[in-house]
Amino acid sequence: MSLIKADFVIKNANIRTMDRKNPTASALAVHGDRIIGVGKFEDFSPVIGPDTEILDLAGKTVLPGLNDNHSHPMICAGSLTKVDLTGTRSIGEFFERLRARAAETDEGEWVEGYGYDEGLFAEGREPNLEEMDAAIPGHPLIVSRACLHVALANSRAMAAGGYGPDTPDPAGGEIVRVDGKLTGRLCEKAFANLQEKVPAPSVERLAKSMKRMSEMFNACGVTSTTEMGMLSEFDDEFVFWDNVLKNGYLSVRIAAYYLDNAYRKLGGAGIPIPFGNDLLRFQGRKIILDGGGGSGTARMSQPNLHDGKYGILYHTQEALDEIVWEAHSRGLQIASHGIGDVAITMILDAYKKAQQRMPRPDARHRLEHCSFCFPELVDRVAAEGVLPLMHPGFLYYFGDTHIRNYGEERVAQEFPFRSLLDKGLVVANGSDSPVTIIDPRPILYASITRKAFTGTSCGDKERISAEEAVYSYTAAGAYFTFDENMKGTLAPGKLADIIVTDIDPTAVDDEPERLLEMKFEKTILGGKTVYEG
Numbered sequence: 001m002s003l004i005k006a007d008f009v010i011k012n013a014n015i016r017t018m019d020r021k022n023p024t025a026s027a028l029a030v031h032g033d034r035i036i037g038v039g040k041f042e043d044f045s046p047v048i049g050p051d052t053e054i055l056d057l058a059g060k061t062v063l064p065g066l067n068d069n070h071s072h073p074m075i076c077a078g079s080l081t082k083v084d085l086t087g088t089r090s091i092g093e094f095f096e097r098l099r100a101r102a103a104e105t106d107e108g109e110w111v112e113g114y115g116y117d118e119g120l121f122a123e124g125r126e127p128n129l130e131e132m133d134a135a136i137p138g139h140p141l142i143v144s145r146a147c148l149h150v151a152l153a154n155s156r157a158m159a160a161g162g163y164g165p166d167t168p169d170p171a172g173g174e175i176v177r178v179d180g181k182l183t184g185r186l187c188e189k190a191f192a193n194l195q196e197k198v199p200a201p202s203v204e205r206l207a208k209s210m211k212r213m214s215e216m217f218n219a220c221g222v223t224s225t226t227e228m229g230m231l232s233e234f235d236d237e238f239v240f241w242d243n244v245l246k247n248g249y250l251s252v253r254i255a256a257y258y259l260d261n262a263y264r265k266l267g268g269a270g271i272p273i274p275f276g277n278d279l280l281r282f283q284g285r286k287i288i289l290d291g292g293g294g295s296g297t298a299r300m301s302q303p304n305l306h307d308g309k310y311g312i313l314y315h316t317q318e319a320l321d322e323i324v325w326e327a328h329s330r331g332l333q334i335a336s337h338g339i340g341d342v343a344i345t346m347i348l349d350a351y352k353k354a355q356q357r358m359p360r361p362d363a364r365h366r367l368e369h370c371s372f373c374f375p376e377l378v379d380r381v382a383a384e385g386v387l388p389l390m391h392p393g394f395l396y397y398f399g400d401t402h403i404r405n406y407g408e409e410r411v412a413q414e415f416p417f418r419s420l421l422d423k424g425l426v427v428a429n430g431s432d433s434p435v436t437i438i439d440p441r442p443i444l445y446a447s448i449t450r451k452a453f454t455g456t457s458c459g460d461k462e463r464i465s466a467e468e469a470v471y472s473y474t475a476a477g478a479y480f481t482f483d484e485n486m487k488g489t490l491a492p493g494k495l496a497d498i499i500v501t502d503i504d505p506t507a508v509d510d511e512p513e514r515l516l517e518m519k520f521e522k523t524i525l526g527g528k529t530v531y532e533g
Contacts, residue, residue, distance in 0.1 A: 011054060022491065029048075034492075071438070113142075115144070116143060147295045149295045173193070317349065372410060394436065429477070
């Protein structure tokens, strides 16, 4: 044991290290930003000095800081300036919140909202164009669905985007019409193109919002996450991150993955990837291939039950192969969004072709969402060494909508956590916030129970244990970003990213509902307390 003196020592704790070689302990010592000892308190006397703080936790649980390994912090920060429509239960409530914002917004300026799910509405449908025009007549209105793959817009917003009844659908998107008339619904690229017309908030305002977002992550025990899609809609994103870092607004570690715009900028400039530090690292390439399950735009081999459509693809197989190859041949890690079984198949095909052309044994290419990964695809994911990132939280928040769209049989096979673990794979977990909220507790609960918040079962076969769920939110996440030697477990030499909870979330298999009320009492990032409840 080192002779340096600890800044603080935790004792009388139920320490769950997530290190399978040393799974439990009762004491832990920290110096600077690193853990210097994990074991028994009586063994730490050589590192306890006059200034060492002793934290007696009286049996509370200590875990590695949680790793939400697929989220969108910048979009989350931006959403703090928009109308929050999550949890709205009727079209009336939907418009009530929007009207309140419109009343305090200058005439002609945009009103933006996010987070609605029409599956929760008493009317069982989305608002139509006529209702939106009547409710918000003096402003262009754009409201993103919870899935971030679909938006609703009123006529003023549609006109600002140049969308009319005869406007062709953009590649990878749909301007939804009924009997040739606009409905106000925009899918995928049609939504993204209109979003580009909305004035972005200032860099300074957005950077300050990131400080609040960091605090929200920390309050949920999250010390690491990803930025899964840089430069999706904000041209000054690099200036934004510089502002965030200079002002000390960031208190959650971020590994960022580039979407097309950012990747072209960096590739054209010859900037090597990855680069950065322990707090913010620019990690790899992000590719979006299809839509979402809640919106019914996932690219499936069989049609959805809601409108009989097969979903949307952003790329042909040939184009995807070329995009994957270009990044793979540069040595980058690739994270590909694949929800429908057709999209997952195409991603696996593209990865396989790239590996055949230039084998990279430890590429760790990722399959984001990995939703409708049916049994034959599970076998392929395992055989080809692809890393599957799961979102069982979707089942908690949107399980009823998914069943409406795809039926019980397909949803029972969605997010095949158990099957993938049984193949010996490392499987990570994430919120996809702001698609779902940052709070990991419902996500861990859904990983164990596969139940929606309404109580609806989404199939029992793919349930996992409580310990496996916590592992997916800690050590597995570190592995997904090549950080397993730096964080994800509590061990000497690793970053002192630590949380304290009132219950042991690895031991709730018989009472998983306890997870939903678990309290995060302290969050430590690099040895410094960033949240205390």
